[in-house]
Amino acid sequence: MFDLKTIVRPNILGLKPYSSARDEFKGNVGVFLDANENPFGILNRYPNSDQKLLKEKLSQYHGIAIKNIFIGNGSDEIIDLIYRIFCNPGKDKALTFTPTFGMYQVAADINAIELIMLPLNDEFQINTDNLKPYFKDETLKLIFICSPNNPTGNCFKKSDIEFILQSFNGIVIIDEAYADFNDNKSWSQSIETYPNLIVTQTFSKAWALAAARIGIAYANEEIIQLLNKVKMPYNISKLNETAAIEALENRITFEANKQIILEEKKKLITALKKLEIIKKIYPSDANFLLVEVEDADRLYQNLVEQKVITRKRNSLVKNSIRITVGKPEENEKLIKSLLSISKS
Numbered sequence: 001m002f003d004l005k006t007i008v009r010p011n012i013l014g015l016k017p018y019s020s021a022r023d024e025f026k027g028n029v030g031v032f033l034d035a036n037e038n039p040f041g042i043l044n045r046y047p048n049s050d051q052k053l054l055k056e057k058l059s060q061y062h063g064i065a066i067k068n069i070f071i072g073n074g075s076d077e078i079i080d081l082i083y084r085i086f087c088n089p090g091k092d093k094a095l096t097f098t099p100t101f102g103m104y105q106v107a108a109d110i111n112a113i114e115l116i117m118l119p120l121n122d123e124f125q126i127n128t129d130n131l132k133p134y135f136k137d138e139t140l141k142l143i144f145i146c147s148p149n150n151p152t153g154n155c156f157k158k159s160d161i162e163f164i165l166q167s168f169n170g171i172v173i174i175d176e177a178y179a180d181f182n183d184n185k186s187w188s189q190s191i192e193t194y195p196n197l198i199v200t201q202t203f204s205k206a207w208a209l210a211a212a213r214i215g216i217a218y219a220n221e222e223i224i225q226l227l228n229k230v231k232m233p234y235n236i237s238k239l240n241e242t243a244a245i246e247a248l249e250n251r252i253t254f255e256a257n258k259q260i261i262l263e264e265k266k267k268l269i270t271a272l273k274k275l276e277i278i279k280k281i282y283p284s285d286a287n288f289l290l291v292e293v294e295d296a297d298r299l300y301q302n303l304v305e306q307k308v309i310t311r312k313r314n315s316l317v318k319n320s321i322r323i324t325v326g327k328p329e330e331n332e333k334l335i336k337s338l339l340s341i342s343k344s
Helices: 053-063 075-087 103-110 129-135 158-167 220-231 238-249 251-273 296-305 328-343
Strands: 069-071 093-098 115-120 141-148 173-174 199-203 217-219 278-281 288-293 322-326
Touching: 053 069, 053 238, 069 075, 069 220, 075 103, 075 141, 075 173, 075 199, 075 217, 075 220, 093 103, 103 115, 115 129, 129 141, 129 158, 129 199, 141 220, 158 173, 217 220, 251 278, 251 328, 296 322, 296 328
Parallel strands: 093 115, 093 141, 141 173, 173 199
Antiparallel strands: 069 217, 199 217, 278 288, 288 322
16 A cells, blocks of 8 residues: 655655745735845746646646646756655665666766666566566665656556556656657546656657756645645746746647657658668657667767767667757758768
8 A cells, every 4th residue: 555654755744845935925916025036127026936827727738736736947856856755865766767868867866866777678668577576675765767768769568657556655757758749648647546656747848948947747736745845945937937838828839840840750760761871760759769870979970070969879779879850951951961971
């Protein structure tokens, strides 16, 4: 039986959060002499600490209650907060599946948490048999699942994720940074079914707001309250919150740009398959492709010399580079560059 209070660090359970001026007075009208702000300027006032308007927009968009939504300064802040809430430094552990997003390891190292890395199988799927023995470890508090996975691009099997959610008595974090690029049902719709589930999403990818640093977590109300308790008082700037709200209000542009990316992805796959220097294109449910080549280091450098920047993923998948789907003209430049390299 999952019991949240047994997973949370004792000092976090007893933590009295900082109460900001905007927490103590919620109104928008009045003479504000409470927060030691400069009375002059356009951005002179602190933003609302609860991002209520953005949460209302997200609630309408996803059909998820405001009480189940947390806004973070990018998904990175949310990952760090999860470690700080649930894992005692130097004692507790987390687990993820490799290859995957490197920030799980960085945040674990910062918080002095051991991160267990279980290899995915040859199809980049979870081997649940390898995972079962770890469920007995009472110091294992977190399991991170990136789906669609980065850098492989594929989603994990629903049955494997359900097995983890049902079998593990700790917190399961499903990172859906790339979920908008496929038609799979979001795991955010399952937070009422699984009290140990946190689903993270971001405005950085499909919503084209990487510079704004807006991450989202969906979870049961108790977990959301813990995230709000531990976060910094004004973790989201008014400028960034406004940018996210405007993006949600401009669904036509969002859908149009997403469709262009998905169509370009199909064209890119077709073009890459014709190139001898491309040995394999891994299946992708995201806005990027992981490809195997003969010599990833050399190919990467040759592309850089032609001012085409991809991402070397050699350290994670042998002789691989990751290619983000760009605008039509950018993808054409990539293919032309690859053709010239193959002929040289």
